[in-house]
Amino acid sequence: MSKQAMREETERLIKEAMERKAVTIKQGDTRIEAVCGRCGAKNRVTMAKGQSRATFTCKECGHEQMSL
Numbered sequence: 214m215s216k217q218a219m220r221e222e223t224e225r226l227i228k229e230a231m232e233r234k235a236v237t238i239k240q241g242d243t244r245i246e247a248v249c250g251r252c253g254a255k256n257r258v259t260m261a262k263g264q265s266r267a268t269f270t271c272k273e274c275g276h277e278q279m280s281l
């Protein structure tokens with residue numbers, strides 16, 4: 214393998230590792246099913262990593278609230 218090819222291979226591996234890391238961060242987001250306090254409809258809410266609460270607007274009645 215030539216030096217040029219080795220360098221390209223290394224760059225490719227670094228790029229792949231970075232892409233994997235980006236995916237991992239995305240997977241850190243928590244998806245929860247929050248039940249609307251007004252109408253009881255279930256809403257899919259995406260919560261950022263490290264957060265225990267997320268605000269969402271009910272898809273059924275439009276009531277804005279905070280998930281528990």
Ligand SMILES: [Zn+2]
Nearest residue numbers: 249252271274
């Ligand atoms: Zn609702």
